[in-house]
Amino acid sequence: MHIAIIGAAGMVGRKLAEKLVADGRLGDQQITRFSLLDVIPADAPAGFTGQVDSHAADLSDPAVSKALVDARPDVIFHLAAIVSGEAEADFDKGYRINLDGTRYLFDAIRLASADGYKPRVIFTSSIATFGAPLPDRISDDFHTTPLTSYGTQKAIGELLLSDYSRRGFFDGLAIRLPTVCIRPGKPNLAASGFFSSILREPLVGKEAVLPVTDGVRHWHVSPRSAVGFLIHGATLDLDKVGPRRALSMPGVSATVGEQIEALRRVAGDAAVALIKRVPDEGIQRMVGNWAPGFNAERATALGFKAEQTFDEIIRVHIEDELGGTLSAWQ
Amino acid sequence: MHIAIIGAAGMVGRKLAEKLVADGRLGDQQITRFSLLDVIPADAPAGFTGQVDSHAADLSDPAVSKALVDARPDVIFHLAAIVSGEAEADFDKGYRINLDGTRYLFDAIRLASADGYKPRVIFTSSIATFGAPLPDRISDDFHTTPLTSYGTQKAIGELLLSDYSRRGFFDGLAIRLPTVCIRPGKPNLAASGFFSSILREPLVGKEAVLPVTDGVRHWHVSPRSAVGFLIHGATLDLDKVGPRRALSMPGVSATVGEQIEALRRVAGDAAVALIKRVPDEGIQRMVGNWAPGFNAERATALGFKAEQTFDEIIRVHIEDELGGTLSAWQ
Numbered sequence: 198m199h200i201a202i203i204g205a206a207g208m209v210g211r212k213l214a215e216k217l218v219a220d221g222r223l224g225d226q227q228i229t230r231f232s233l234l235d236v237i238p239a240d241a242p243a244g245f246t247g248q249v250d251s252h253a254a255d256l257s258d259p260a261v262s263k264a265l266v267d268a269r270p271d272v273i274f275h276l277a278a279i280v281s282g283e284a285e286a287d288f289d290k291g292y293r294i295n296l297d298g299t300r301y302l303f304d305a306i307r308l309a310s311a312d313g314y315k316p317r318v319i320f321t322s323s324i325a326t327f328g329a330p331l332p333d334r335i336s337d338d339f340h341t342t343p344l345t346s347y348g349t350q351k352a353i354g355e356l357l358l359s360d361y362s363r364r365g366f367f368d369g370l371a372i373r374l375p376t377v378c379i380r381p382g383k384p385n386l387a388a389s390g391f392f393s394s395i396l397r398e399p400l401v402g403k404e405a406v407l408p409v410t411d412g413v414r415h416w417h418v419s420p421r422s423a424v425g426f427l428i429h430g431a432t433l434d435l436d437k438v439g440p441r442r443a444l445s446m447p448g449v450s451a452t453v454g455e456q457i458e459a460l461r462r463v464a465g466d467a468a469v470a471l472i473k474r475v476p477d478e479g480i481q482r483m484v485g486n487w488a489p490g491f492n493a494e495r496a497t498a499l500g501f502k503a504e505q506t507f508d509e510i511i512r513v514h515i516e517d518e519l520g521g522t523l524s525a526w527q
Numbered sequence: 528m529h530i531a532i533i534g535a536a537g538m539v540g541r542k543l544a545e546k547l548v549a550d551g552r553l554g555d556q557q558i559t560r561f562s563l564l565d566v567i568p569a570d571a572p573a574g575f576t577g578q579v580d581s582h583a584a585d586l587s588d589p590a591v592s593k594a595l596v597d598a599r600p601d602v603i604f605h606l607a608a609i610v611s612g613e614a615e616a617d618f619d620k621g622y623r624i625n626l627d628g629t630r631y632l633f634d635a636i637r638l639a640s641a642d643g644y645k646p647r648v649i650f651t652s653s654i655a656t657f658g659a660p661l662p663d664r665i666s667d668d669f670h671t672t673p674l675t676s677y678g679t680q681k682a683i684g685e686l687l688l689s690d691y692s693r694r695g696f697f698d699g700l701a702i703r704l705p706t707v708c709i710r711p712g713k714p715n716l717a718a719s720g721f722f723s724s725i726l727r728e729p730l731v732g733k734e735a736v737l738p739v740t741d742g743v744r745h746w747h748v749s750p751r752s753a754v755g756f757l758i759h760g761a762t763l764d765l766d767k768v769g770p771r772r773a774l775s776m777p778g779v780s781a782t783v784g785e786q787i788e789a790l791r792r793v794a795g796d797a798a799v800a801l802i803k804r805v806p807d808e809g810i811q812r813m814v815g816n817w818a819p820g821f822n823a824e825r826a827t828a829l830g831f832k833a834e835q836t837f838d839e840i841i842r843v844h845i846e847d848e849l850g851g852t853l854s855a856w857q
Contacts, residue, residue: 328771338670343689349689360676364618441670
């Protein structure tokens with residue numbers, strides 16, 4: 198089986214490739230080849246002995262998608278996107294990559310479908326397709342009214358994917374990822390970064406800044422579960438999904454205060470004491486409009502699984518990123 | 528005031544121009560100029576003494592939208608579309624006109640907005656943005672999961688319009704029109720044609736074919752009210768609408784049986800006797816997936832008005848198309 202990952206150098210893309218290599222197979226088929234695409238060269242996944250083609254290019258050139266599709270991958274994970282902040286700051290770039298790029302990919306597959314080619318396409322959408330005012334638990338039939346260009350581009354990608362799937366050009370599924378938490382790596386400037394850093398940094402004895410109040414509620418899933426969603430989506434019987442191909446994923450709805458109490462239970466008061474409160478009205482206002490939670494009934498019934506508590510999300514991070522134990526500083 | 532109508536040669540476009548000329552003004556501003564665009568040349572509206580520029584061209588050429596926008600119309604009614612059946616039969620044409628064409632228009636305005644240009648844009652969307660299974664009354668926060676490429680293209684147009692409006696490029700509003708009934712003119716091959724023809728033809732003593740069962744329920748509005756929606760949308764205070772710029776319009780939810788009983792009340796048993804039942808399983812299946820009704824709470828609160836009963840819809844047709852009285856045959 199030949200698997201393509203677009204956005205392979207990103208955090209989720211790398212973890213997806215690692216997991217696929219560790220499994221050796223997708224569903225009941227052995228993985229023999231990877232095509233990796235990103236704007237920077239993605240490393241070949243460690244331990245894989247099959248063919249790996251890694252391309253550094255972006256989707257705004259239709260020839261890039263055509264070349265990828267010419268290699269006839271069986272499954273295409275489309276994770277690439279200009280992220281929310283950048284798509285808002287650079288209108289043209291966001292639409293060029295997130296909308297045009299996605300459409301070039303879908304159209305390259307459509308044109309190849311004339312030869313009977315019909316890959317599985319897993320597209321990472323986002324809870325940013327929803328915009329305030331929002332209920333505490335967003336139902337599966339709630340409308341997508343994004344309040345960012347990024348969310349708009351993702352919602353359009355969902356519509357295209359459902360229509361192209363309905364017409365038989367490919368077997369598509371759009372996975373609306375919750376905010377992925379705890380993101381490994383260094384603190385960054387993303388408005389959502391604090392959701393991870395207030396846990397990740399104290400877990401290794403470092404300070405972290407909290408810019409919002411404890412009452413902010415949001416929707417989270419671990420990187421491990423996010424990868425699990427993509428793999429489950431790639432092997433799922435799509436007849437059970439029907440024509441509505443965008444699914445809101447399960448996750449953990451937690452306030453910042455609940456995140457902090459989970460940290461206290463797992464790592465103690467000393468860890469919590471490392472969180473410095475530096476209120477930022479801009480970030481407070483922005484995240485106050487974000488999705489607080491979903492009921493995710495369809496995805497749950499289809500077998501998508503996430504953590505049940507924030508304690509679990511923290512423990513997954515300790516297992517996957519910290520070697521299974523907290524460091525000696527505690 | 529300079530008004531542009533894209534799709535000016537269509538039924539709604541012509542009636543819109545006639546109504547605007549009859550009013551002489553839009554809101555409190557006198558109309559001094561029309562720019563009319565369609566794939567066939569639109570006639571200048573009768574009785575208008577100002578400037579009329581009529582262009583025969585389609586939106587798949589970005590230069591067409593640029594030229595229209597270069598004339599800086601104050602209000603742009605974008606009614607043009609490849610209709611449902613054709614967009615389904617010709618994938619490329621539907622996407623080229625309904626998606627790319629709409630985006631070329633929006634982008635031409637966006638680029639002009641750098642000079643401070645900010646027109647009102649009224650975009651006719653459709654209840655085809657919704658796809659079965661549907662509740663009897665679709666609420667304003669129900670998701671758009673179209674089951675046609677046309678509905679997909681309209682839903683994407685709504686998303687683009689909301690995002691471009693949010694970013695300040697123009698003041699947009701998307702009007703989800705119910706099925707317009709009674710459409711004047713001759714019977715056509717559209718799957719929805721019978722909704723009009725089973726009333727229009729008997730009202731002038733002619734036979735009509737009914738391909739579905741009496742229980743089929745659908746959502747209707749008169750051509751007069753459809754034009755009223757567009758004009759109300761063009762003058763409405765958009766601050767009251769907020770960022771969710773697609774509105775489901777009010778209308779009359781009626782079964783085919785209820786339509787027929789309204790015809791009987793208005794025109795008698797002899798008219799009803801002209802309806803010939805010729806069941807068509809394909810049409811039955813198709814329209815069985817269409818929207819049965821909406822609650823349209825937002826639009827109603829914003830002052831959009833439709834008929835209350837099907838009797839009214841028939842009387843509007845008699846007034847607007849038949850000179851106010853039924854012909855002598857009765």
